[in-house]
Amino acid sequence: MLDTLTRRLAGILANLRKQGKLTEDDVNEMLREVRVALLEADVNFAVAKSFIGRVREKAVGEEVFASLTADQTIIKIVRDELTEMLGTEQTRFDFGSQPPTVVLMCGLQGSGKTTTTAKLAKWLVAQGKKPMLAACDVQRPAAIKQLQVLGEQVDVPVFAKTDGSSPVQIAREALERCKYLMRDVLIVDTAGRLSIDEALMAELKQIHDTVRPNEAFLVLDSTTGQEAVSVAKAFHDLIPITGVIFTKLDGDTRGGAVLSVREATGVPVRFTGVGEQVDALEPFYPDRMAQRIIGMGDVLGIIEKAELAFEGEDMTGLEAQFKRGDFDFNTMLDQFRMMRKMGPIKNVLKMIPGLGAQIPEEALEAIDDKGVNRIEAVIFSMTAKERSNPDIINSSRRKRIAAGSGTSVEEVNHLIRQLYEMRRNMKQLGKMQKQFMKKGRKR
Ligand code: GDP
Numbered sequence: 001m002l003d004t005l006t007r008r009l010a011g012i013l014a015n016l017r018k019q020g021k022l023t024e025d026d027v028n029e030m031l032r033e034v035r036v037a038l039l040e041a042d043v044n045f046a047v048a049k050s051f052i053g054r055v056r057e058k059a060v061g062e063e064v065f066a067s068l069t070a071d072q073t074i075i076k077i078v079r080d081e082l083t084e085m086l087g088t089e090q091t092r093f094d095f096g097s098q099p100p101t102v103v104l105m106c107g108l109q110g111s112g113k114t115t116t117t118a119k120l121a122k123w124l125v126a127q128g129k130k131p132m133l134a135a136c137d138v139q140r141p142a143a144i145k146q147l148q149v150l151g152e153q154v155d156v157p158v159f160a161k162t163d164g165s166s167p168v169q170i171a172r173e174a175l176e177r178c179k180y181l182m183r184d185v186l187i188v189d190t191a192g193r194l195s196i197d198e199a200l201m202a203e204l205k206q207i208h209d210t211v212r213p214n215e216a217f218l219v220l221d222s223t224t225g226q227e228a229v230s231v232a233k234a235f236h237d238l239i240p241i242t243g244v245i246f247t248k249l250d251g252d253t254r255g256g257a258v259l260s261v262r263e264a265t266g267v268p269v270r271f272t273g274v275g276e277q278v279d280a281l282e283p284f285y286p287d288r289m290a291q292r293i294i295g296m297g298d299v300l301g302i303i304e305k306a307e308l309a310f311e312g313e314d315m316t317g318l319e320a321q322f323k324r325g326d327f328d329f330n331t332m333l334d335q336f337r338m339m340r341k342m343g344p345i346k347n348v349l350k351m352i353p354g355l356g357a358q359i360p361e362e363a364l365e366a367i368d369d370k371g372v373n374r375i376e377a378v379i380f381s382m383t384a385k386e387r388s389n390p391d392i393i394n395s396s397r398r399k400r401i402a403a404g405s406g407t408s409v410e411e412v413n414h415l416i417r418q419l420y421e422m423r424r425n426m427k428q429l430g431k432m433q434k435q436f437m438k439k440g441r442k443r
Contacts, residue, residue, distance in 0.1 A: 109192030247273030
């Protein structure tokens, strides 16, 4: 298994920590590692190169904060830049001005197109829609059957014809039937292609021009790496693709293809397929994908880090702080940093033995990394004195911190309240731990 980027950078940085400032050489050395990691994650060569250029600009001369070590600074720049490239704004589903909304599905054979068509129908039902499927893949009789079986599974009607009608004819009739039945979304499944085949591409274009879809989704297999980029370009040249759906992201692909496709075509990624079951479709989250590309989302890594953090030295430092009750904003930052090293915070919490099962799913949903980013922004806007001695943060300081971090005074107030609450809880915990440890020693 390849080292994650985090671990690599930590290695290089072990020697540089004390310098306080990154020189251009240090940054270059780290960026080489970032580039290798990107290429290993199957990011297109040209994309990796231009990406590194932008990260370099941001990184040279960057101060290394006392509590935010240099590797974390670089990782943060890399992650933010990746997230930005993957698209910071979620594209909304275009339902058009009047029903039925038409969605065209295209992609190569085996990409997961038919499965994804059914998954999308299920997702739409959950959004309160009444979708209908149209089976326009007459190349493969089995494809029609497959769609019918899946349609039944998600309880959505399937329009199919096996009388020799052309796919264009079927699409047209399906649209009429859809209106007649007052279903509000028609999802048109087109013929899968083994490769970019001219006749089939012409057929796709004809279907597109006939049904004039609100959304044209291209389904791509994320395990095909760079191949996905040329496939996306070919389809997008033919018809205006409005969104890409990457399938098979439940495997161990690093997701570099996702970034490359986005860069090469400008088409946003809208959903990801994360399993064979019909409910394994997720809206696309750029920040999670960024994590995945730089390798911090790797589960083995999370387990390893979790074990280390909960058995190792980091904990003893914290323990001492618990007992003294001097938990301050620096400690909070340290904790976030420690957790970040392990991956998305939600996943880490889930994996802590004995704790994960006790946290309700809704609570986990609420703990997202974006929330942590905001908290960090607030803490970074505090002076060193304020971080170590929150008692001095009066109302004018609160206003300044809110303005500096782009948050509100309410958020700053809330965070300060949380800190005091944590202090109380930790003292309590410290006492309990002491008693627990005494008992342990007696045994
Ligand atoms: P099509 O030829 O493009 O219509 O592809 P299919 O929908 O028949 O899917 C091809 C194979 O990929 C099937 O075995 C699917 O179960 C599988 N598949 C599709 N999407 C996913 C996914 O997100 N994750 C995994 N693991 N398998 C998937």
